[in-house]
Amino acid sequence: MAKPNADEHSGRFARISIVALIALTVISLLVAFLWLPSVHADFRAAGVWDSICRAAGVPSTWGGQNDERSSPVVATNVVLLPAMAKRAPSDSIGRGATLALNCTMCHGAQGMSRSDAPNLAGQYPEVIVKQLTDYKNGKRASSIMMALSQNLSDQNMRDLAAYYASLPKAxxxxxxxxxxxxxxxxxxxxxxxxxxxxxxxxxxxxxxxxxxxxxxxxxxxxxxxxxxxxxxxxxxxxxxxxxxxxxxxxxxxxxxxxxxxxxxxxxxx
Ligand code: HEC
Ligand code: HEC
Missing domain, CATH: 1.10.760.10 (Cytochrome c-like domain)
Structure with a gap:
């Protein structure tokens, strides 16, 4: 009875091939989507699905995930606009002059420092607004200026900037x-x-x-x-x-x- 024997043989062979094919597919998927990506320097262990998406080239933002490189620590919150560099109206300069009485001790009566504090006379207005905002938000460190800027509103800063920009350029x-x-x-x-x-x-x-x-x-x-x-x-x-x-x-x-x-x-x- 050779026939059933041959059938049995080919049937077993087919089963083995299918199992082997599945095993090979699984192994190559594991290698391609998990093992290879995991040896990359920028690998993040964020789960199997994430690894598969990354290996397939899906942008990380599609999954709603942002790594540190796409959202770095913000250096400053100030967006500089050309309008900030414009000359301010005189009422703003007047208000700034009053506020600046708190600053003369270090930055000088006419914005020219006699100590090692920076001169403010003639400084571009957008620079003063940006630096004061950065101190206020803790983006630039200085114990004195961080403390002094806490009570300044955005309008106060614009007025101070207008005043200093208007001073005679010594x-x-x-x-x-x-x-x-x-x-x-x-x-x-x-x-x-x-x-x-x-x-x-x-x-x-x-x-x-x-x-x-x-x-x-x-x-x-x-x-x-x-x-x-x-x-x-x-x-x-x-x-x-x-x-x-x-x-x-x-x-x-x-x-x-x-x-x-x-x-x-x-x-x-
Ligand atoms: C007790 C001294 C002191 C007083 C008072 C003071 N400042 Fe300052 N200011 C400094 C020092 C010191 C720095 C530099 C700090 C640093 O290293 O960042 C500075 C930096 C600044 C800067 C950055 C300038 C630049 O070129 O980057 C601005 C703008 C400024 N001060 C504005 C003011 C204003 C406006 C006031 C008043 C509301 C004031 N400061 C009061 C000492 C003072
Ligand atoms: C690509 C443009 C660029 C170049 C080139 C550059 N700077 Fe600057 N510099 C800036 C900007 C913008 C700031 C203000 C940074 C901020 O927003 O706090 C700055 C700030 C500074 C400050 C701090 C001043 C203050 O009052 O806070 C100093 C000092 C300075 N620069 C010196 C130099 C010197 C010296 C060179 C040449 C060796 C130079 N910079 C080249 C753009 C530049």
Whole structure:
């Protein structure tokens, strides 16, 4: 009776092949969707389904999940708008002058500091509003300024900014291109990807939100550049300053700070 025997054989063979095929499929699925993705550096153990979606290339936002890279810690809550850089009406300047009586002790009677606090006279209005808002929200650290900004409303900040922007500019004008400027200020360092300071802080190219630096106390400039370098000051929204300062040496920080501080010292009244 050879026939049933052959049937039995082929039947068993078919079963074994099916089982083998299923096993192979399961193993390759496990390898492709779980094991391979898990050895990637950015693997997150967020469940089998997540791994499958990632391996298949489904954008993580579809599942309503956001990893830290797509929602980083916010550097600043301030959105800079061109209108913030406009000249304010005189009633705003008047209110600002009254509020500024609380600030003269450190920032000087005419916004020109006699200590190591930054000068505020002539500072661009959007810079003052942004920095005060960042202190208030804890985005820029300074025990004094964080405490003082708590009681300031948005309108108070706009008034203070209007007042300081209106003060006579005791400092020299922002630096414009000239062959004698230090290399970092004038052309930066393309090899290290350092953009020239005047491309953002210049009299011609003043990027909105980039402060007026000329005549600031040297100690203040050195301190702020060092804080950006170390990543301790992080309120520059698009890392504009951290990218510049990170690659600078202590000597370079010292020399650009000396350059900007000498450009117009506080007037001795
Ligand atoms: C007790 C001294 C003191 C008083 C009073 C004070 N400030 Fe300041 N202010 C400082 C110091 C110091 C800094 C720099 C802090 C830092 O390192 O971030 C500063 C920074 C600032 C900055 C940032 C400037 C920049 O170029 O980034 C602004 C704007 C400012 N103060 C506005 C004010 C206003 C407005 C008042 C009054 C309501 C005031 N400050 C009162 C000491 C003071
Ligand atoms: C890509 C544009 C850009 C370049 C290039 C740049 N800066 Fe800045 N810088 C900014 C902006 C924007 C801010 C304000 C950051 C913030 O919002 O707090 C700033 C802030 C600063 C501050 C802090 C001032 C204050 O009062 O708070 C210093 C000091 C400074 N820059 C120095 C420099 C120097 C020196 C160079 C050249 C070596 C330079 N920056 C190059 C954009 C730039």
């Amino acid at each position: 400092r020299t004008a922002p630096t414009t291109y000239d062959e004698t400027l230090p290399a970092l200020v004038r052309v930066g360092d393309p090899m290290r990807n350092i953009a020239p300071c005047i491309s953002c802080h210049g009299g011609v190219d003043q990027k909105i939100g980039a402060p007026w630096l000329e005549g600031m106390p040297k100690q203040y400039l050195t301190q702020q550049l060092t804080l950006f370098k170390q990543g301790e000051r992080r309120n520059d929204g698009e890392l504009q300053m951290r990218n510049v300062a990170r690659l600078m040496t202590a000597e370079e920080i010292e020399s650009v700070a000396t350059f900007y501080a000498r450009k117009g010292l506080p007037r001795r009244e």
